[in-house]
Amino acid sequence: MVPGTPYDSARVDALLTEKGVFARPDGQRIWRLKNGDVEVGLVRENGQVIATELRVPLSDKTELVREVVEEGAALATAAEARLIDPQLGRTLTANDSGSVADQFLRTARYAGEMMGVSEAVAASYAPPPEVLPSSVKYFVAIVGGLIFLYVLVTSLMEKLGG
Structure with missing residues (x-):
């Protein structure tokens, strides 16, 4: 928790083992959550382990990212x-799952549109946000219809002589 103190990867690894993290035959560690699998890796600097990395595959869905932030914060x-998001550049809590998910979706869209990353292509085709809610559209249509009827009845009355 205190910046500058050595990172205790053994403590984190023990907690991850309790959470059911397992190693595949290729050596990659996997953390199975309700919404998908998360790759668990180590970050090394000058041969020293300085952090544990949680990698979520790019996609158009944010449920897994939200779950990772909440579970990661508890862990x-x-x-x-500390749980840190390098893209946001700050320490996270479980309450930050929404902002992390929004940033994740922006990254996935960029990767799908600009970089052609196959896993993220679906995110680049998200439907545009609705400009007006349906209830406002119905209200405008009703008011427009009433104005049209008023103008029509008024012009017919004038033509018929009153």
């Missing part, structure tokens, strides 16, 4: 460590 609290 970090239990390990007396």
